[in-house]
Amino acid sequence: xxxxxxxxxxxxxxxxxxxxxxxxxxxxxxxxxxxxxxxxxxxxxxxxxxxxxxxxxxxxxxxxxxxxxxxxxxxxxxxxxxxxxxxxxxxxxxxxxxxxxxxxxxxxxxxxxx
Amino acid sequence: xxxxxxxxxxxxxxxxxxxxxxxxxxxxxxxxxxxxxxxxxxxxxxxxxxxxxxxxxxxxxxxxxxxxxxxxxxxxxxxxxxxxxxxxxxxxxxxxxxxxxxxxxxxxxxxxxx
Numbered sequence: 554x555x556x557x558x559x560x561x562x563x564x565x566x567x568x569x570x571x572x573x574x575x576x577x578x579x580x581x582x583x584x585x586x587x588x589x590x591x592x593x594x595x596x597x598x599x600x601x602x603x604x605x606x607x608x609x610x611x612x613x614x615x616x617x618x619x620x621x622x623x624x625x626x627x628x629x630x631x632x633x634x635x636x637x638x639x640x641x642x643x644x645x646x647x648x649x650x651x652x653x654x655x656x657x658x659x660x661x662x663x664x665x666x667x
Numbered sequence: 668x669x670x671x672x673x674x675x676x677x678x679x680x681x682x683x684x685x686x687x688x689x690x691x692x693x694x695x696x697x698x699x700x701x702x703x704x705x706x707x708x709x710x711x712x713x714x715x716x717x718x719x720x721x722x723x724x725x726x727x728x729x730x731x732x733x734x735x736x737x738x739x740x741x742x743x744x745x746x747x748x749x750x751x752x753x754x755x756x757x758x759x760x761x762x763x764x765x766x767x768x769x770x771x772x773x774x775x776x777x778x779x780x781x
Binding site: 559594595601645654655661 | 671699703708709710711712713716718756767768769770771772773774
């Protein structure tokens with residue numbers, strides 16, 4: 554595997570379920586990001602991790618819980634979601650924090666909350 | 668706060684037509700500017716970037732020039748191909764603290780027909 558991978562690619566869950574999204578980067582980067590992509594809206598940055606520590610939480614509801622056990626893996630734990638949380642969730646990584654460092658994106662997980 | 672406005676889509680062009688996708692921004696200081704492309708079923712990929720005024724980013728026949736006087740970063744290509752069909756996102760990264768944060772436009776879907 555190369556680049557940034559995400560699993561699962563598609564997920565359907567009920568509002569009372571608990572599920573997790575997984576992201577893995579094979580690029581040796583030390584920063585990782587979660588974004589939410591909703592129809593007709595700009596990409597929204599949710600969380601940022603640098604060297605396994607969270608450095609940014611953009612007012613995301615507590616029903617989304619990120620976890621970064623090491624610099625290669627990032628999880629997004631989901632519980633008691635709402636239908637408006639249905640979206641494409643994108644993971645990205647970068648070598649560091651600077652506009653000169655490109656963010657590399659995974660293919661995303663398409664989440665549907667019923 | 669910072670914002671990016673890009674032309675509404677979808678845009679449909681015939682193969683070999685000229686492409687322009689407009690992008691304007693609002694930001695303090697001197698942001699870096701980016702165009703990302705998202706092919707169907709994939710994550711975002713950096714297409715080109717410019718980090719200072721009058722810089723021209725270019726890649727795969729696409730070009731965009733950082734115009735500070737008009738706060739614009741319009742994407743152009745002289746002759747589009749069917750393989751260019753995708754969603755294009757304009758984005759900026761503010762200077763200074765938090766410069767890893769990308770602010771995205773809503774995206775413009777391009778369809779190129781043979």
